[in-house]
Amino acid sequence: MSDHQSTLAELDRRRARARAMGGEEKLARRRERGQLNAEERLALLVDAGTFRESGLLGESSVFAEDRGRTPRDGKIVGFGRIDGRDSAIVVNDFTVKGASTSATNSRKMGHVRRTAIDCGMPFVHIGESTGARMPDTMGARGMGSLLGNDPAQFRRTRDNPWAAAALDTAFGSSAWMCCCADFAVMRKGSIMSVSSPKLVSAAIGQRVDVEELGGWRLHADTTGLIDCVVDTDGEAMVAIRRFLSYMPGHNMELPPVHPVSPGSGADQDRILDILPAKRTQVYDMRRILEVIFDAGSVFELKPRFGKSAVTALARLDGRSVGIIANNPNGAGGALTVDAIRKIVDFTVLCDSFNIPMVRFMDTPGFVVGLEAERRGAPGFIMNFMNATSLVTVPTITVLVRKAYGRAYVAMGGGRNNDEMIAWPSAEVSFMDPAASTQIVHGLKPGDPGWDEAFAHIARDSEVWDLAGMYSAQNVIRPQETRDYLIGMFEIYRRRKRGGIGEHLLRTWPTSY
Numbered sequence: 001m002s003d004h005q006s007t008l009a010e011l012d013r014r015r016a017r018a019r020a021m022g023g024e025e026k027l028a029r030r031r032e033r034g035q036l037n038a039e040e041r042l043a044l045l046v047d048a049g050t051f052r053e054s055g056l057l058g059e060s061s062v063f064a065e066d067r068g069r070t071p072r073d074g075k076i077v078g079f080g081r082i083d084g085r086d087s088a089i090v091v092n093d094f095t096v097k098g099a100s101t102s103a104t105n106s107r108k109m110g111h112v113r114r115t116a117i118d119c120g121m122p123f124v125h126i127g128e129s130t131g132a133r134m135p136d137t138m139g140a141r142g143m144g145s146l147l148g149n150d151p152a153q154f155r156r157t158r159d160n161p162w163a164a165a166a167l168d169t170a171f172g173s174s175a176w177m178c179c180c181a182d183f184a185v186m187r188k189g190s191i192m193s194v195s196s197p198k199l200v201s202a203a204i205g206q207r208v209d210v211e212e213l214g215g216w217r218l219h220a221d222t223t224g225l226i227d228c229v230v231d232t233d234g235e236a237m238v239a240i241r242r243f244l245s246y247m248p249g250h251n252m253e254l255p256p257v258h259p260v261s262p263g264s265g266a267d268q269d270r271i272l273d274i275l276p277a278k279r280t281q282v283y284d285m286r287r288i289l290e291v292i293f294d295a296g297s298v299f300e301l302k303p304r305f306g307k308s309a310v311t312a313l314a315r316l317d318g319r320s321v322g323i324i325a326n327n328p329n330g331a332g333g334a335l336t337v338d339a340i341r342k343i344v345d346f347t348v349l350c351d352s353f354n355i356p357m358v359r360f361m362d363t364p365g366f367v368v369g370l371e372a373e374r375r376g377a378p379g380f381i382m383n384f385m386n387a388t389s390l391v392t393v394p395t396i397t398v399l400v401r402k403a404y405g406r407a408y409v410a411m412g413g414g415r416n417n418d419e420m421i422a423w424p425s426a427e428v429s430f431m432d433p434a435a436s437t438q439i440v441h442g443l444k445p446g447d448p449g450w451d452e453a454f455a456h457i458a459r460d461s462e463v464w465d466l467a468g469m470y471s472a473q474n475v476i477r478p479q480e481t482r483d484y485l486i487g488m489f490e491i492y493r494r495r496k497r498g499g500i501g502e503h504l505l506r507t508w509p510t511s512y
Helices: 003-019 024-033 038-045 103-119 139-146 173-180 197-204 210-214 216-223 233-245 270-274 285-292 337-352 370-374 377-389 405-410 433-441 450-460 464-468 478-492
Strands: 052-054 075-082 085-092 123-130 162-171 183-187 191-193 228-230 299-301 309-316 319-326 357-363 395-404 419-422 427-429
Touching (some): 052 103, 075 233, 085 103, 123 173, 162 173, 173 191, 183 233, 210 216, 270 285, 270 478, 285 309, 285 319, 285 357, 285 478, 337 357, 395 405, 395 478, 419 478
Parallel strands (some): 085 123, 162 191, 357 395, 395 427
Antiparallel strands (some): 052 075, 299 309, 309 319
């Protein structure tokens, strides 16, 4: 065998060893448990035949005995196409030291993240890991070699969109990436937390329940750290692909335009069947949104969190838009702290990636009371107001029904938008007419004079005065909304920046 042949044979041997991951025994155990391995997850995420791996021969460099036994150092990283667009990708390989974070694989991940930012492409992290690798990280040498060497490791300036998945056991970096991402999906049965239950139990001296520590219900319902919950790994990859389909590759371009789905815009009169004629009757705002926007395009984020608000990506005439809507089906549409957090998070996403926004307002105001104050409601409300005032992408506000108090401003009322339109059902006031009647006239429903006093205050809340003073640019029929929005966004996209925002929210903290 010639020197060339010997060298090339050695390269082939090392490549094969790396691609074997943690070995057939570990891979077989995963198959028996119904778990996909890293290569299988990657195949579901990227377009076939497009992945270019970086760092195939990377391995642990701290202890000599790990060399040759840590293929790829537990991380498959590289570049592949997702629906035809280049993306930077990290997929954790749990069969190699639990995909724990080390000096080598940190360099691999940092390289593809930086390349994604520099070259303007999305970054995707598929997480299943145990956290930092011990004993590699122990002691001064371990800390010095691993932590703090890349000050930009967790810096988010939203130059490009990030998506992440939490699958099976997502500890340490897998959790960090979900919390830093613009979109995070979690599979049911998985757990996402700072550290493993074993470590947490040791730290606090009591047994920790896995689901309570970081189960999907906790993050979907309580923490709001997860945008989407799915049943399988395959559905997680589909969710990431769908999210990215609404996104530009980077923040200095517009999102892609898609063909308008068949049936879009049909039977707009259905809105009148969904919207109750009675002002106090609840309804599901999401049913109205499905009628107005392109058929099948509404992709709701955080549906189980802050249920009095809806945040969703959608398409309007084939173009990406962001939807923020009050939902009377949840707390009557009143804005809780969780709803505020969800809306602000979504506002930051849209403004950072040049996605025009439509707000549908039907809220009696902010939830007040002891619990709201304990949770810091005033601070969150001011964050909401601040975020709304910093938006620079085209925005249109639709007054559907109730538009009361400070929530009216935070939800895009007044001049906190490019255009404000109203349906004839809209009512605008400092507070609900019933509450105002009680305060102003000292009356309760059923008291003598209640009907007359209430009618007087409620009449003053009708939308006509708002339109008359041009605080609302138009009052339209609900079934005219789709065409109106399409036409006006055509106008506002003609700005000198061509629809590219100023990105004043790009450094707003994620998971605040």
